[in-house]
Structures are given as C-alpha cells and as structure tokens.
Amino acid sequence: MSASERIYERFLDGTLSGKTVNEICKILAIPYRERNRLIPLLDELCEEGKLFLSDGGRYGTSEQLGLIKGVVSGNERGFAFLVPEDKELYENDFFIPRKRLHGALHGDTVLAERTYGAGERGESDEVNVVKILERGYTKIVGTFRKDRRAGYLIPDEKKFSSEIYIPLSDCFNIKNGVKAVAKITSYPYGKAPGGQIVEVLGEEDDFFAEELSIIRSYDLREEFPEAVEKEAKKQEARGITAKDLENRRDFRDKTIVTIDGEDTRDIDDAISLEKAGSDYLLGVHIADVSHYVAQRSALDKEAFERGTSVYFPDSVLPMLPRALSNGICSLNEGEDRLTLSCIMRIDKNGKVKSSEIVEGVIRSAHKMTYTQVSKILDGDKETIEKFPLVTDMVALFAELTRILQAKRDKKGSVTLDVKEAKILFNRETNEITIPNYERAFSYQIIEAFMVLANETVAEYMQSIDAPFIYRIHEKPNEEKATAFRAFAQTLGLTARFSAQDVKPYDYQNLLKAAKDLPAYPVLNRVMLRSMQKARYSSENVGHFGLASECYCHFTSPIRRYPDLCIHRIIKEVINGKYAEAREKYADFVERAAKQSSERERRAADAERDVDDLYKTMYMSERIDEEYTAVISGVTSFGLFAELPNTVEGFIPIETLYGNFTFDADRFRLVGKTESYTIGEEIEIKVTDVDFYRRRTEFKLLGKINAEA
Numbered sequence: 001m002s003a004s005e006r007i008y009e010r011f012l013d014g015t016l017s018g019k020t021v022n023e024i025c026k027i028l029a030i031p032y033r034e035r036n037r038l039i040p041l042l043d044e045l046c047e048e049g050k051l052f053l054s055d056g057g058r059y060g061t062s063e064q065l066g067l068i069k070g071v072v073s074g075n076e077r078g079f080a081f082l083v084p085e086d087k088e089l090y091e092n093d094f095f096i097p098r099k100r101l102h103g104a105l106h107g108d109t110v111l112a113e114r115t116y117g118a119g120e121r122g123e124s125d126e127v128n129v130v131k132i133l134e135r136g137y138t139k140i141v142g143t144f145r146k147d148r149r150a151g152y153l154i155p156d157e158k159k160f161s162s163e164i165y166i167p168l169s170d171c172f173n174i175k176n177g178v179k180a181v182a183k184i185t186s187y188p189y190g191k192a193p194g195g196q197i198v199e200v201l202g203e204e205d206d207f208f209a210e211e212l213s214i215i216r217s218y219d220l221r222e223e224f225p226e227a228v229e230k231e232a233k234k235q236e237a238r239g240i241t242a243k244d245l246e247n248r249r250d251f252r253d254k255t256i257v258t259i260d261g262e263d264t265r266d267i268d269d270a271i272s273l274e275k276a277g278s279d280y281l282l283g284v285h286i287a288d289v290s291h292y293v294a295q296r297s298a299l300d301k302e303a304f305e306r307g308t309s310v311y312f313p314d315s316v317l318p319m320l321p322r323a324l325s326n327g328i329c330s331l332n333e334g335e336d337r338l339t340l341s342c343i344m345r346i347d348k349n350g351k352v353k354s355s356e357i358v359e360g361v362i363r364s365a366h367k368m369t370y371t372q373v374s375k376i377l378d379g380d381k382e383t384i385e386k387f388p389l390v391t392d393m394v395a396l397f398a399e400l401t402r403i404l405q406a407k408r409d410k411k412g413s414v415t416l417d418v419k420e421a422k423i424l425f426n427r428e429t430n431e432i433t434i435p436n437y438e439r440a441f442s443y444q445i446i447e448a449f450m451v452l453a454n455e456t457v458a459e460y461m462q463s464i465d466a467p468f469i470y471r472i473h474e475k476p477n478e479e480k481a482t483a484f485r486a487f488a489q490t491l492g493l494t495a496r497f498s499a500q501d502v503k504p505y506d507y508q509n510l511l512k513a514a515k516d517l518p519a520y521p522v523l524n525r526v527m528l529r530s531m532q533k534a535r536y537s538s539e540n541v542g543h544f545g546l547a548s549e550c551y552c553h554f555t556s557p558i559r560r561y562p563d564l565c566i567h568r569i570i571k572e573v574i575n576g577k578y579a580e581a582r583e584k585y586a587d588f589v590e591r592a593a594k595q596s597s598e599r600e601r602r603a604a605d606a607e608r609d610v611d612d613l614y615k616t617m618y619m620s621e622r623i624d625e626e627y628t629a630v631i632s633g634v635t636s637f638g639l640f641a642e643l644p645n646t647v648e649g650f651i652p653i654e655t656l657y658g659n660f661t662f663d664a665d666r667f668r669l670v671g672k673t674e675s676y677t678i679g680e681e682i683e684i685k686v687t688d689v690d691f692y693r694r695r696t697e698f699k700l701l702g703k704i705n706a707e708a
Helices: 003-012 021-027 032-047 207-217 226-238 298-306 322-328 370-377 381-386 391-411 441-463 478-490 504-514 520-530 561-574 578-585 588-620
Strands: 068-074 080-084 094-096 109-116 123-134 139-146 150-155 164-167 178-186 194-203 257-260 269-276 279-287 310-312 315-317 336-346 352-363 366-369 424-426 431-433 470-472 535-537 626-635 638-642 648-652 661-663 668-670 675-677 681-690 695-703
Touching: 003 032, 021 032, 068 094, 068 123, 094 109, 139 164, 139 194, 139 207, 150 194, 164 178, 178 207, 194 207, 207 588, 226 298, 226 322, 257 370, 257 441, 269 391, 269 441, 279 352, 279 391, 279 441, 298 561, 298 588, 310 588, 336 391, 336 441, 336 561, 352 441, 352 561, 366 370, 370 381, 370 391, 370 441, 391 441, 391 504, 431 588, 441 470, 441 561, 478 520, 504 520, 520 626, 535 588, 561 578, 561 588, 578 588, 588 681, 588 695, 626 648, 626 675, 638 695, 648 681
Parallel strands: 094 123, 164 194, 257 366, 648 695
Antiparallel strands: 068 080, 068 109, 080 094, 109 123, 139 150, 139 178, 150 164, 178 194, 257 269, 269 279, 279 336, 310 315, 336 352, 424 431, 470 535, 626 638, 626 681, 638 648, 661 668, 668 675, 681 695
C-alpha cells in the first residue's frame, strides 16, 4: 500500500477528517521539517477527487466537509449562485461572491462549502467553490470583436460573465462584429477562458443569424454525421421486402387515414375506425421505426443523443435523417408502410374491452389535415365530395372522441385552457404570420385516440412487469398545492382538498366551478404553475394531469426516442422473447428515460426562445397599433399582457398612472383608485420591441368594461 493510500485510509476512518496540515502532522507524528513530504501526498489525493481542501485549509472527503454539489448560475456583474442538486435537502440557492468562485463559470457543476456567519448553526447563505467537477460550456455563442492585440467572443448568455479570448493568429480572417461559435480550449485561473472560433453564423444584425445563434446555444445542429446519413439512405433503399411482411398483420384492405397539419412531413401515426355491433374497433397504427433503426447502430446512437425532433417556425431539426423521417418510415398516402399497431375494442362508455398489439403493414388512403376534417364535420360539401370514402368514418371519429372525452372527464382529467402559439413563416417572402389561437375539435380527435393507445400499451407492459419507459406526471408538491388552494379561495372558490395528497379531480372541480367566471383564465395560469413537469421514468407513478394510473409515449417514434425504445421492447415481448427483453433493456430504460427528459427540456427551451424571436420580429412591424389583450402576469415591476394570437408584451409599472403595491398572493397590483390582476381584459398600444430580451413593450390604454 502506498503512502497516499495509507493516509487516505486514516481519513476514511475519521482520524484525519477536517484537519489542517499542521494537525495532520501532529496526529501522524510527522516532524515539522518533514512537513513538505506530506503536502504532495495530500495534493495527489485532491487531484484524484478523493480529498478536498476547504477555504480554511482543512482536508476531508466531500461528506466530511459537508460539501454541496450543484450548478453555478452566473450573473453579468460577476457574482453567482449555486443551485443545489439535492433540492430536498437544500430548498434555496446559495450566493457565491466573485472572489469565492475560484475559476468556476456559469453552468459549471461544482462542490462548494458553506461559509460561516449569521445563520443557522452559524452558517451563512454564502458558499465557497472548492472543486469544479464538470464544465458547463465547451462551446459558446456570441458576438466576435477584435482589436490590434487579440480577438474576443462576447457571449450572448449574459450569465457567462467572461469574454472568450481568441489569439489574433487564429482569427485574422474573421470579420469584426459577426455572430459566431467558439470552442473553449482553456480555463486559465484568474484570466478569460481561451478559445477558437469554430463556426461563423452571420452578420450581427441578421435575423437568421440570430435564430441560428439561439439554436447553437442549445448545442443543436442540422447536419447528421456522414455515417448516420449513409445508414439512413441504406435503410431507405432497403424499402419493404417480402420477408419483411412475414408474420405481419395485413391492414392494407382497411380504410386508414392520417390527420396532421398542412406542412407535416414526418407522419408517424394513422388511424382506422369501424363499428362492431355497439362496440368501436379503433386501430392506432404507428410507424415501425425500430425495423429500420437497429439498437446500438449509428442511427440509434444519434437518435439517443438528440432525444427528440425540434420544431421551429421555418425549419425542423429531426431526430432521424429525412431519408427515414420523411421517407420510408413516414406513413405517406398510398404507400405500403410497416407499423406497430394497437387495435382496441371499445364499448359505448369508452371502456377498452380488449386490445392487442401487432406488427402490421398499412397503406394510408388519405393524408388528411385538421382543417379538412373540421370542414367535413361542419358539412362542407366540397370537402365531403373530395373524401367520399371517409366521410362516415370521420363522423365516427367525432362520436368516439366525445365518448372518450366524457370518460376521461369523469376520471378527473385536468384539461387546462392554455394557448400555444402557431407561428407561420413564408420562406419565399420572409413574411411572419401569427394567427389568433384556435384549437379545433379535429385536434382533439387525434389527441383522444393517441392518449388511449398510449394508456393501453403502458397498462399491458406494466401488467407483465416488462422493462419500460413510462410518461409520468407527479402530483403537485405540498407547498405549491397549499399556495394554489389559498389562491383559489381568494377568488371565492371552494377549495378544501388535501395539499398533501391532491387528486386530479380536485383540480378539475375548480376549473369547472370557475368556467364561466372572469377568474377562469387566472385559475388556469396559477394552476399550471402549481403543477410539476411531466417527464420520462422507468418507474410508473401515474400521470396526474390525465388522471391516468399508467401512461407512456408510444405514438411518435419518428420524433421521440422513448417511443422508439419501447417499440423494441414491445416487439420482443409480443414475439415471445420476454427474457431477452429483460436482459437487453432492464438497465437501459432508466438511462434512456433520464436522457430523453433532459433532451425534451432542451428542445422546449430552444423552441420557446426561437418563437419569442419570431414574435418580436412580428411585433416590430406593428409599433403604435392597438389591440385588446388579457393580463397574463403580474409582477412588482409591471404587467404582462397576452394578445389573442399568444404574443405577450410587457407594461412597465412606471408607465401606469399612480403608485401601486404588489399583492403576490392574489397576483395583482393595487393602487389607490385602480388595481390590475391576471385575467382582466385591457386595451393596449404596441410601443417598442427589445430584440436583446426578445420582448415586446406595451402601453396600457385602459380596462375593458371597467367600472366607472
């Protein structure tokens, strides 16, 4: 055993825990003149991550020193906060003064120790970074500047407070002022990180360069590696052979349709429906992507890394190359396609009496759109004449959807009335259009059928205890449920549910009670904020929002990795290879669930930021125009108001007449003669846009139907 190992053992048994060099020398009976032989051994253990050195010069393991693991959240003024990994143990973030960062930057994962001062047990809310475990940024997006001495990348992310130094010899050909991506090559202590420009995105004031900057800031890319594209084209060329059809259920004689948006190219779900006596036979046919994307192949590894497709107003970053996503895997009209189909027999009350999951082959009769289905349901003669073979089936779609909705409503499903932006971009004219929000019934048809299939598949896989990826939505935590209950009561609503064990129908009952009240939009927003985010998990805990005991994502394997993963497991099971499925996937599903949840959050954040950019550009051409809006947020520094097309603008408090106090519990600003709260209708004028913050500014003109 080496000398350093012997010393480490004395730390593990507690003998040297939290001791300084002098104290360690005394305990180990090391003469002071030999002290310098000890320090390199301690340094070696620190380098290996076995020991850590506190700001007070004390050594110990992370547990012995009470170190807190977390992520640094920076500030442009140089200080930062530590966001603890363990939120149950540490409810609040910790402040990190600039001098205590010790080289840590925004996004880094670190270990930190609490400093001592006026607080519980003498501890303060400040921490000192002891060890940088992982760098948060290896690439960063920003604006490139240079002078006679060097180049610099000024990060777009203002929380990353340090510029990136670029040697002049590496950037003399790069134009001053362009948007660019820098790879960080070094993190010298006390100096700006060193870097290298790896991609120039465009001119600083170019809209599309700004959009690309946002996309790159999330480390998203359009191109696939050459090996992945090559494999995709090989699979596309493979097509469908006679061997592929062996042991598959042939649905090509069934009338099957797809229903999507007008511009959809990656079609991964199709539906069929017929009556069998008083029962309904619903077929949900999903593209069999796993037939073409083998586990651990180059395609699979890339899909796992991406996790999901990402959708922007002018483009899509697909999870799989277009040879698959728009080609052989897409359920295109009139073309034979392989599927994994869930066939359900449903009674007149919406109960699934029986179901089966089979490998199939289909040929979609029509690529229908939500608009066309809506027109058929509205009795539009021209559209009905265009689709004579499916008109009766569309009527059945609507009939079954209402039955399923009534059943889900009875279970307590929480259906929030939350608007989603629909941003349209014309590539030929560069025109941006944001129509007023409308959620047609045709969307609800597909939603109801897909939810039912997802639930049916998940219930079957849970019943046989197969390894699986569930889509879970945990109930609101007690603190948020308590706050929401108190808020509902301030609106005059009866809210007596248990915050410790809130049920979906508790929330649903409140929505129903407020449906015709002015407070309804307010309740929707505050309820949404009280709920947790849905995520993927290898353990099933149910789906609160859907009031479902068991749920998964089965219906979109072209654009979501969890769906692709569970398709593989399902196919093993239905082909009698349950043991093989357990061996292959028992450990993998947990890793895939975590990765997919992280990639889903990244995609959602990127989509939101790009949407905000498009909304800002759209509103920049509408300065001085007046609109009716609804107050969507109230803060101590002003109001947020939302237009019917989902564009949100900010009204600074200093532009309101009078002095106001912020009532956080009731989400309102209160003045002597006037008050403003979420959900109220107002008249506004567009006054300015801020491209840096991607925000529109409004001026309040007055309330609608305000009392005299």
